[in-house]
Amino acid sequence: MVQSRQQLGQIMRSCRRHPDQIVGLVATMGALHAGHLSLVEASASQCDVTVVTIFVNPAQFGPHEDLSRYPQRFQEDLAALSDYPVEIVFAPTQEEMYPPGSSTQVDPPQVAQALEGRFRPNHFQGVATIVLKLFHLIPADISFFGQKDYQQSLVIRHMIRDLDLPMRVVVCPTVRDGDGLAMSSRNSYLSPDERKQALALSQSLKWAAQHAVDGERRSAALVSGMRHLFDEYGVTEIDYIALVDPDTLQEVDRVQGTTLAAVAAHVGKTRLIDNCLIES
Amino acid sequence: MVQSRQQLGQIMRSCRRHPDQIVGLVATMGALHAGHLSLVEASASQCDVTVVTIFVNPAQFGPHEDLSRYPQRFQEDLAALSDYPVEIVFAPTQEEMYPPGSSTQVDPPQVAQALEGRFRPNHFQGVATIVLKLFHLIPADISFFGQKDYQQSLVIRHMIRDLDLPMRVVVCPTVRDGDGLAMSSRNSYLSPDERKQALALSQSLKWAAQHAVDGERRSAALVSGMRHLFDEYGVTEIDYIALVDPDTLQEVDRVQGTTLAAVAAHVGKTRLIDNCLIES
Numbered sequence: 001m002v003q004s005r006q007q008l009g010q011i012m013r014s015c016r017r018h019p020d021q022i023v024g025l026v027a028t029m030g031a032l033h034a035g036h037l038s039l040v041e042a043s044a045s046q047c048d049v050t051v052v053t054i055f056v057n058p059a060q061f062g063p064h065e066d067l068s069r070y071p072q073r074f075q076e077d078l079a080a081l082s083d084y085p086v087e088i089v090f091a092p093t094q095e096e097m098y099p100p101g102s103s104t105q106v107d108p109p110q111v112a113q114a115l116e117g118r119f120r121p122n123h124f125q126g127v128a129t130i131v132l133k134l135f136h137l138i139p140a141d142i143s144f145f146g147q148k149d150y151q152q153s154l155v156i157r158h159m160i161r162d163l164d165l166p167m168r169v170v171v172c173p174t175v176r177d178g179d180g181l182a183m184s185s186r187n188s189y190l191s192p193d194e195r196k197q198a199l200a201l202s203q204s205l206k207w208a209a210q211h212a213v214d215g216e217r218r219s220a221a222l223v224s225g226m227r228h229l230f231d232e233y234g235v236t237e238i239d240y241i242a243l244v245d246p247d248t249l250q251e252v253d254r255v256q257g258t259t260l261a262a263v264a265a266h267v268g269k270t271r272l273i274d275n276c277l278i279e280s
Numbered sequence: 281m282v283q284s285r286q287q288l289g290q291i292m293r294s295c296r297r298h299p300d301q302i303v304g305l306v307a308t309m310g311a312l313h314a315g316h317l318s319l320v321e322a323s324a325s326q327c328d329v330t331v332v333t334i335f336v337n338p339a340q341f342g343p344h345e346d347l348s349r350y351p352q353r354f355q356e357d358l359a360a361l362s363d364y365p366v367e368i369v370f371a372p373t374q375e376e377m378y379p380p381g382s383s384t385q386v387d388p389p390q391v392a393q394a395l396e397g398r399f400r401p402n403h404f405q406g407v408a409t410i411v412l413k414l415f416h417l418i419p420a421d422i423s424f425f426g427q428k429d430y431q432q433s434l435v436i437r438h439m440i441r442d443l444d445l446p447m448r449v450v451v452c453p454t455v456r457d458g459d460g461l462a463m464s465s466r467n468s469y470l471s472p473d474e475r476k477q478a479l480a481l482s483q484s485l486k487w488a489a490q491h492a493v494d495g496e497r498r499s500a501a502l503v504s505g506m507r508h509l510f511d512e513y514g515v516t517e518i519d520y521i522a523l524v525d526p527d528t529l530q531e532v533d534r535v536q537g538t539t540l541a542a543v544a545a546h547v548g549k550t551r552l553i554d555n556c557l558i559e560s
Binding site: 005009013016017019101102103104105106108109110125128129132133136137139158159161162163164165166 | 285289293296297299381382383384385386387388389390405408409412413416417419438439441442443444445446
């Protein structure tokens with residue numbers, strides 16, 4: 001396990017002396033679950049070297065968000081990773097990643113404005129900045145992200161394209177519990193009752209996908225049905241239920257071709273997101 | 281000469297297959313003069329491969345600045361470079377560097393706010409963004425900049441530090457004409473009379489450096505003397521005459537240790553800048 005950027009730099013330089021080696025990067029905030037581990041697995045199967053980073057990035061949390069209580073399970077994370085062919089685990093301190101005086105940031109691409117951007121104003125600036133820093137520290141060929149954070153992967157893909165980074169993104173499917181709840185480190189916040197309510201997100205997405213396949217094209221009708229399901233599950237604090245173009249994240253009036261259905265809601269004190277691609 | 285990012289990528293990848301080769305980058309907007317060529321010379325002497333880029337970056341010009349009349353002398357530039365051991369000249373089109381839909385930008389470091397930042401509000405955002413793109417396209421070990429654009433080199437050094445770029449900056453001394461005028465592509469705008477007036481910048485810096493050496497420590501007295509010299513040269517439209525800390529660019533009351541003296545003024549329709557480090 002590596003904590004300093006300097007030591008990481010030495011390792012990556014010697015790694016890059018073998019230019020045919022494909023390096024994969026899985027950037028995480030720790031509290032690893034099966035979703036993260038599916039990314040590690042994807043990297044291990046597609047790359048010669050897999051680097052996993054564990055860093056709870058303060059810059060992507062808003063002032064009233066859950067930074068202070070974000071789950072930290074470092075020893076369990078290392079134990080979980082030891083089952084996989086991971087060459088390097090980089091787990092820096094906050095000081096290491098943001099030394100005093102740091103001020104340069106990434107002004108993220110247009111797609112950061114929609115959905116999460118409306119409710120977490122500086123979130124993607126923080127995400128884009130830390131991910132760019134990690135891309136510089138770990139010159140990987142492929143970076144692996146989960147579809148659960150669809151907008152995040154789109155922001156990063158656009159950043160890579162706009163800034164000419166020599167990197168490819170692979171987005172892996174959302175991993176779900178048996179009942180459909182998308183894996184998230186934040187699920188650990190949920191009480192047993194909230195855990196049941198939280199199914200509103202995945203169930204409403206499933207409902208919308210089915211109704212779109214059955215011929216309902218009108219976004220308004222689909223969103224209204226989804227909102228009804230949230231009601232039934234007792235989830236009332238909804239940030240958004242949106243049907244959007246999967247490339248621009250702009251809302252669509254009608255579901256045609258591939259559409260992204262995305263939801264964000266508060267279940268108790270826990271904010272959850274989920275999404276699915278609807279083909280029609 | 282290379283115009284496409286794709287072709288450049290192929291060349292750079294094959295170049296990076298020799299990890300012991302040191303790659304130097306000289307990023308320019310063309311209209312090359314002896315200042316630029318001194319950077320090329322420095323790179324050629326310190327690096328195994330020298331890459332020169334020529335790109336007039338629209339993003340670093342304000343809406344009322346001189347983008348449309350900025351000198352373009354591409355054939356002369358190539359001829360000038362042919363006298364030096366330059367391995368790659370990258371001269372992309374605007375479309376190539378900013379394809380439709382590009383929106384990610386760099387929010388530059390704190391040091392971008394002072395001096396030029398007060399008069400050219402989005403200038404360093406444009407500079408930082410294009411330089412970062414070039415750093416990604418051309419993974420050089422050393423990037424060469426001129427001291428004439430002191431603040432630019434500081435912005436880039438801070439960006440490199442803050443974003444963990446594996447790159448070093450070398451700042452080369454300002455190259456001056458025999459009478460002291462700092463070399464600048466914009467000098468070609470000057471009429472013979474303006475060419476004489478333009479000496480206000482270098483002469484006032486020289487005057488301040490001399491008086492600091494002679495024991496004048498008070499910034500106010502030095503700035504006032506410099507302003508008097510601008511008057512004598514008939515230059516009245518002064519953006520700033522500043523004595524600042526060379527690391528933070530914050531104004532200092534007294535000249536102690538190393539101080540940066542920096543000036544910006546309009547001579548006719550031409551905006552010129554110059555600076556010098558004062559040791560006292």
